[in-house]
Amino acid sequence: MFRNARTTLTAAAALCAASGAAMADEALRADALEWFEPIPMNPPALENNVVTDARVELGKQLFFDPRLSRSGVFSCNSCHNVGMGGVDALETSIGHGWQKGPRNSPTVYNAVFNIAQFWDGRAEDLAEQAKGPVQAGVEMASTPERVVTTLESMDGYVEGFAQAFPAEEEPISFENMARAIEAFEATLITPNSRFDQFLQGDDGALDEQEKRGLAAFMATGCASCHAGVNLGGQAYYPFGVVEKPGASVLPVGDRGRFQVTETAGDDYVFRAAPLRNIAITAPYFHSGTVWELEEAVAIMGVSQLGAELNEQQIADITAFLETLTGQIPDIEYPILPDRSAETPLPDEM
């Protein structure tokens, strides 16, 4: 009887504890839903672009085609590698002539959810963004004219653009190249991370440390800038709100959004980095000089929050950030159109 009674009491206590934990999880989830939202299972609709299968398929070919670069060496995928979290895992990218770019390559995954593109937000959408690297001298070093000549020279692209832009008289254009790439990139979303499972009601999707990390992420103020579906990517903030990090992390020569707006208030201002898949997209910051996530979290604490996060908080927040790795979509490697005698030859000079 006694043993039975004790068993019953223990069971009741366990039940209470479980119910207490469930209530705590519910409260944590309610808090989190004030700040964040899960990535949808399907790509979002785009302003100014219709995401048809034909446009996505064409965009995928363009994304993988190194002939969009002058040298024939680099494709979009070179720096936004879909097999490596959508980045190149370099401090800053290597481009035409082995030049080193000025900023770390941001991930293409979930980029569609950012308010604007590039670290300084200078492109309002992915189509606008796609035109940048193709022309940048340190990246793909091509020109709109060369790109259009290249695309027009290949029957496969002539057909592909006609199918992707059926209503247009001249389907092949630099603008439509960008729109097709945008359509493909809009499909590059990574739903169903453990964090999203938690947001959607699965208490067991995060462990205790990860839940502490999520709570700390909100309590210490990280979520003030890193909010929304992408936990960042929604607004601009000075790097070093409280204290500027050293020049190795924040090089003096790169004044961020100031270079776009030429407004004093935008000096060293950058778009808050989106944190989706952050655990698999090292190195960190626009300078790409920090390779470990713990270190990046610690630097953020000092420079943005003015609070030295303790070791436990850093470990917890890092553990939470690791739950932001989502489900990478299946991507079949595209067969690229054959060249013709009219296709411009690669030029590595």
Place this chain on the structure above:
Amino acid sequence: MFRNARTTLTAAAALCAASGAAMADEALRADALEWFEPIPMNPPALENNVVTDARVELGKQLFFDPRLSRSGVFSCNSCHNVGMGGVDALETSIGHGWQKGPRNSPTVYNAVFNIAQFWDGRAEDLAEQAKGPVQAGVEMASTPERVVTTLESMDGYVEGFAQAFPAEEEPISFENMARAIEAFEATLITPNSRFDQFLQGDDGALDEQEKRGLAAFMATGCASCHAGVNLGGQAYYPFGVVEKPGASVLPVGDRGRFQVTETAGDDYVFRAAPLRNIAITAPYFHSGTVWELEEAVAIMGVSQLGAELNEQQIADITAFLETLTGQIPDIEYPILPDRSAETPLPDEM
């Protein structure tokens, strides 16, 4: 009545013509089967390597992983692009530090059927080949030690090698990297070209010009060197059996197989290029200086056959060569293992 009789006669004549054509096709096929064989639908077994699913999947990750290069920029796929006929469509490849390699990148498709690898055959199989570019200073510029350290640093590779080489105590090694890549590359075959359909009995797979081209390919002597399943890749011949082409096509500094054997007879000797998918793997020759297939055919006529092929023959043979484009396999882009704090950082210097 008259009209009916004429109709009957015409039908009979057509039948005779058709049957004559069928007989001619049968004879052409019989000739062709003396020289060539179709690509099998399934990858061949390998000597010294067991092609398991785990090994192929690991090999695919390695093939696409730029972290096998010192800079983190180049993967096997950079120069053997599976979406572009297995080549990079450059004269010669661009590698580490923007250096230009000495020879045109051969296609990885159907390479498993070649007698040996590289233009000079210095690697006896694909595993041996795979070790070359990884270490070549002008290509990926890494070392076996750096590669092994890189692979051991990532849990995904530790698991992948354990599954791919389950019987071995130390599954991760430079040797096993090469064997896994070989296993993947052995799956990169392109069966079912129109030429193979013809070889297998479908008279309608080739049109009249293509059939004339096939006949000319055998009659003029091309097939003497370009035979077997790969129409080449089986033996070594001097480039310029009859007349050396100009230095732009045959640079004097590259003495071919002589550099491997140091035998006078091997001066300017190269492995006969395999011609599978030749229409989609420009530019041509080890120097990569010829971009049009017709021109390559014409050069071969003069330098190897000592016969100036007439325009019709060149057009016919070129049309035939275009029927050698096979069915490219479906390749899902692999998700590459995550780095760890122990992973060597990219080094572009």
